[in-house]
Amino acid sequence: MSPILIQGLQFLLSLSLLIVLHEMGHFIPAKAFKTRVEKFYLFFDIKYSLFKKKIGDTVYGIGWLPLGGYVKIAGMIDESMDTEQMSGPPEPWEFRSKPAWQRLIIMLGGVTVNFLVALVIYILTSWYYGDAYISTDSIKGGYEVTNPVLVDLGIQTGDNLVAIDGQRYENYEDLRRNLITAEEITVARNGQERTVKLPEDFLGQLSTGEDISLFELRIPFVVRSVPDSSHNKAAGLKPGDWLRRVNGAPITYYDQLPGMLDTLKGTAVAVQVERDGQLMDLSLQVDGQGKLGVYGGGGTVKDYVDAGYFNTVIKKYGFLESIPVGSQKFVKQIAGYWLQLKKIFTPSTGAYKGVGGFKAIFDIFPDYWSWQGFWNITAFLSIMLAVLNLLPIPALDGGHVMFLLYEMISGRKPSDKFMEYAQLVGFLLLIALVVFANGNDIYKAFTR
Known part of the structure; x- marks a missing residue:
């Protein structure tokens, strides 16, 4: 099977699974509170659907535009912008007729499920696969350094990366992951350590440069x-x-x-x-x-281990042991992603230049099939989907939550007309973000 096809299958399977589970998070509490759900769709069905079937009050279907999915809840201004229904008097089965606390639970259901999915995946993969990683203490000959940003800071091939922001890491992958948001690094050469402060726009320089490598293993x-x-x-x-x-x-x-x-x-x-x-x-x-x-x-990792280039550490966990191990991975991943978002929304870091769209997500998946890799990537994407949906932008779950919290605190409900305008503004903002992210992908494809 073609490597690109393997990547594509993993990409579609992972996103489809996460979209369906996210929408189920809205669907289940909506039904529990006797709120009518008119549509449940994987992908968007602009003009027509690839598949649809009505069961009870709900039309279940698959759209042709794979940019997400949605549930259409009666009596709610959402991305469908169906204002005709809102012009009539509120009905008992409509979203707008439910108490604010029920509406809040319905809106938080999607991100809650995404967080739970990631947590469960990390626990189960820790139990089933365990952990296998390259020990940083065992790496011989330092690292390969070719990135011009690092070279200009006086770092060279053969240097050893000792610590990031003062913290030392046993796991090589943890080291690489945390380097992305680092502010300073400690390197060693000939037994002498020195701390190097990274430029504020390190991520921006990295994103726009031709060489995006950092500290690579010497093999x-x-x-x-x-x-x-x-x-x-x-x-x-x-x-x-x-x-x-x-x-x-x-x-x-x-x-x-x-x-x-x-x-x-x-x-x-x-x-x-x-x-x-x-x-x-x-x-x-x-x-x-x-x-x-x-x-x-x-060569393979085993070949390099046998030749003495570095050593791997293999850990196995019982089911009960995997719960705190998986939970720790879950918390670390959320903290790391929030830190990345903080840098992206700080213009001086230039991190926004590295924002990617669907191609960037596609490229995360390997060109060979690995269930362990698939589940780890899916867990990360589930966290990413949850965190992004919590942003206080109208048209996202976080935007709806923001207005609901305002209503619960102030006792005043925003008017339908206000919500309509807010939804439109949020929708346009999301379109702009999608265009920007995917435009970055296209720009990088032509300039690298």
Whole structure:
């Protein structure tokens, strides 16, 4: 199956699952409070539906525009902008006739379900899969650093990332995740530590630069493939070969090779590779761009562990143990995402330049099928969906909650006309945000 198709299937399955569960969070309390739900849709059904069936008072369906989903609750001004129904007298089954506390529960139902879904996923995946991660203390030779922003700060390949904002991390993935929102980092070189303050617009510079890598693991050069178009196709290289020497000089890390080949453009070089535990001598041609014409990255994590580049830690949990472990992951993910949003809404950080749309979400999924990876990404997206829906923007759940809280505190209910205008403004704002986010995706696709 095509890698892009695998990504697409995961993307659609994850979003469809989250959309349906989110809308169920509104649907269930609405029905419990005897509020009529006229429509329950996955995706939007502008003009026509791919599927629809009416059961009782509700039409269940699938729209053709995969930008979300919705439930249409009677007596409520929502994204459908159906004001005709609101012109008549309130009916007992309508949303507007229910007490404010019931309306609040209905509006909070979607984000509540999304938070619960993420929490359950983190607990169950901790129990079923456990944790496996690369230990930062075991990493040999420091990290590969190529990003110009970091290089300009005096950080170089071989430096070790010791701490982020004063905190040390055992898990390499935790280190990478928290680096995104860091304000300062501590690096070590030759046993000496120094703290480097990152520029305020670090995320903005990172988002607009061609190189978005940060601190990458240093790994050996292991041949992944030799394309038919390669000028070294007949040289005898095979996938899985480990490059050990070039013109007698040892090659320990992949990142050492480009600089070495840059001085050997247009020449033949003697290389030594390791294949199945045996050393072999080959002759390869370096082209005018300093390339061998082969793809690296053919090793596995186990290969690198066996070769001593780093170690992995594997932890297994019983079901009861997985509850606090999964809950901790859940809380950390929410805190991290809130911090990212804070930076995005702070113009001086430039983080808004990195906001992505559907392509950015699509790219999160790997091009191979992994249920563990799928569920972890789905849990993160569920948190993202919940947090974004809580923003106090009319047309989002948070906007409705904001007006309901005002009503409950002041005792005054906003007029239907006011809610209609507020919904329209919120809808236009959301359209602008969608256009901006997806426009960022398009811009990056053409400029990188």
